Amino acid sequence: MDATPSKPTRMYSRRLPENHPNHNIPSGCKKFSEVNSYYKLNLASIKGVSECELTIMKIISIQAIITGKVQGVFYREGTRQKAESLDITGWVKNNKDGAVELHASGTADNIKLLIEWLWQGPPRAQVTHVDWQEIPAEKNNEFTVHR
Numbered sequence: 118m119d120a121t122p123s124k125p126t127r128m129y130s131r132r133l134p135e136n137h138p139n140h141n142i143p144s145g146c147k148k149f150s151e152v153n154s155y156y157k158l159n160l161a162s163i164k165g166v167s168e169c170e171l172t173i174m175k176i177i178s179i180q181a182i183i184t185g186k187v188q189g190v191f192y193r194e195g196t197r198q199k200a201e202s203l204d205i206t207g208w209v210k211n212n213k214d215g216a217v218e219l220h221a222s223g224t225a226d227n228i229k230l231l232i233e234w235l236w237q238g239p240p241r242a243q244v245t246h247v248d249w250q251e252i253p254a255e256k257n258n259e260f261t262v263h264r
Contacts, residue, residue, distance in 0.1 A: 178207070178222040178255045183235055185245035187217045193262045195239035196231075200260040203227040207255065210263035222255050 183192070188211050196209045196219060205223035212218050221231060235247045 174224050176222055176254065177225050177228055178220065178252050179228055179232070179249050180252045181219050181221070181232070181235060181247055181249035182212075183217045183219070183238070183244060183247050184215070186241075186243035187238060188215055190241035191239045192217050192242050195242075196235070197260050197262050199234045200231060203230055205231055206257035206260050208257065208261045208263050220252070220255055220257075221260070222257060 193209045193211065196217070200207065200209075200221060200223075203223060205221050205227055207219060207221035209217060209219040219235075221228060223231070232247065232249060235249075236244050238244050
């Protein structure tokens, strides 16, 4: 059997409730228990056969403070664009002390890529330090720039 997908994979994500034995997984998918983090449901159709694969992906949230020449150089907008490209939600804002602050939630791999980008920033930025820490999970629907 050829395992080449006949159409692109669609990704869905939602938060599991505390009592999740009857959560809404499409028929044909295996149920699971004891999951206390976000998950992504990967539905793919292979050669006309509908398959369902449930992939557990830990979602983490971070807070970061970025210092240097990071205001007036499109740092917030560049961060929003990078976060959206990585499927990260949260927010970014300027602080009165000249730093930029952000809260971001996404998969650990994508958060790592965002942190690497924060050190670079947009072309006119001159980042001197990125201080970040993991924080309790936050739920946002998108990544926004706070004014």
